[in-house]
Amino acid sequence: MLVLTGGGDCPGLNAVIRGIAKRARKEKGWEIYGSIEAFNGVFREPQEIVKLTRRMTAGIHVKGGTILKTTNKDNPINYPVIQPDGSRKFIDRSDDLVKKLNELKFDAIINIGGDGSQKISKVLFDKGIPIIGVPKTIDNDLSSTDMTFGFQTAVQIATDSFDKLVTTAESHNRTMIMEVMGRDAGWIALHTAIAGGAEVCLIPEIPYDINKIVKRINSRYKNGRGFVNIVISEGAKPKNGTVTATAGEKTSEHVRLGGVAYQLSKQLKDAGCTAEIRETVLGHTQRGGGPIAFDRVLALLFGVKACELALEGKFGRMVALKNNSITSVTLEEATAEPSFVDKNSDLVKAAKGLGISFGD
Numbered sequence: 001m002l003v004l005t006g007g008g009d010c011p012g013l014n015a016v017i018r019g020i021a022k023r024a025r026k027e028k029g030w031e032i033y034g035s036i037e038a039f040n041g042v043f044r045e046p047q048e049i050v051k052l053t054r055r056m057t058a059g060i061h062v063k064g065g066t067i068l069k070t071t072n073k074d075n076p077i078n079y080p081v082i083q084p085d086g087s088r089k090f091i092d093r094s095d096d097l098v099k100k101l102n103e104l105k106f107d108a109i110i111n112i113g114g115d116g117s118q119k120i121s122k123v124l125f126d127k128g129i130p131i132i133g134v135p136k137t138i139d140n141d142l143s144s145t146d147m148t149f150g151f152q153t154a155v156q157i158a159t160d161s162f163d164k165l166v167t168t169a170e171s172h173n174r175t176m177i178m179e180v181m182g183r184d185a186g187w188i189a190l191h192t193a194i195a196g197g198a199e200v201c202l203i204p205e206i207p208y209d210i211n212k213i214v215k216r217i218n219s220r221y222k223n224g225r226g227f228v229n230i231v232i233s234e235g236a237k238p239k240n241g242t243v244t245a246t247a248g249e250k251t252s253e254h255v256r257l258g259g260v261a262y263q264l265s266k267q268l269k270d271a272g273c274t275a276e277i278r279e280t281v282l283g284h285t286q287r288g289g290g291p292i293a294f295d296r297v298l299a300l301l302f303g304v305k306a307c308e309l310a311l312e313g314k315f316g317r318m319v320a321l322k323n324n325s326i327t328s329v330t331l332e333e334a335t336a337e338p339s340f341v342d343k344n345s346d347l348v349k350a351a352k353g354l355g356i357s358f359g360d
């Protein structure tokens with residue numbers, strides 16, 4: 001069996017690897033190998049494929065990152081090739097990859113990754129590769145699983161930071177803007193805002209009216225005293241506006257987001273907000289470190305399930321959490337559509353009931 005991790009890292013990847021390895025070792029004749037840095041380990045000459053010994057996987061479920069390394073740049077179906085003029089051309093290397101994988105003769109391949117990685121799994125499966133997907137992402141934006149591991153850890157990290165910003169906001173009568181990750185999905189921001197007790201929560205799914213936020217901030221100050229804590233998702237945008245990412249450059253498949261906290265700060269000042277504002281961009285701290293217990297459990301269960309699917313020869317599927325059960329869906333379903341926050345959902349309604357403004 002060959003295991004690999006692709007896309008951005010996420011707390012719980014090592015727990016999945018350990019889950020697969022532990023379950024596989026209960027069966028006679030199964031050995032586990034890992035491809036280093038997603039499929040790059042297969043492409044490289046010499047190949048970088050390592051045998052995952054007991055020693056290598058012992059106790060790794062508590063560790064952040066991935067022992068197999070990862071990349072969100074070298075997508076085999078949209079592979080970047082640097083041209084002589086320095087520009088990049090994207091080519092489809094899937095046939096080359098299929099050839100190499102067939103030569104390696106693995107009975108099963110387990111691809112642990114997000115949306116992009118599972119699209120790769122689907123292409124490979126359609127070309128005859130015995131592959132199984134395991135969903136991961138802190139963004140929680142896959143609709144075919146009720147939750148991805150790593151998400152709860154990211155929310156916990158963001159909430160811990162939020163709590164710290166509340167005490168300093170209160171001491172200085174300040175308005176604090178905390179920016180969290182999530183790309184086009186506002187799950188991390190929404191959960192953090194509820195858990196932390198934010199006054200304002202801005203997410204990509206609900207474009208905001210800056211004047212409404214100024215009004216909300218003003219309502220929290222009396223004679224210059226008061227404080228406000230705002231959570232903004234990196235993909236949030238104003239009504240009739242677009243996302244402005246100061247991070248900007250395209251180093252991976254996506255344009256890098258990041259920096260909307262500063263944009264919001266400026267917009268607030270331009271709209272007449274007189275509160276003293278400070279901005280915090282949490283960035284990659286949300287992905288770093290070990291997984292919290294919930295994510296360890298989910299990731300270990302996903303690992304065991306993925307291994308069992310492989311042992312049963314049920315390829316072309318991705319493990320998933322559905323209604324409190326560990327189950328699986330086809331790779332087609334897995335990659336059909338992303339999961340975004342529904343502005344009419346109970347979660348958003350409850351957040352509004354708690355007094356959180358979405359600026360809408």
Ligand code: F6P
Nearest residue numbers: 008072138139181182183252257
């Ligand atoms: O998809 C996970 C994620 O952490 C997003 O929330 C974020 O926008 C992106 O990855 C950051 O990517 P990179 O690691 O390339 O900066």
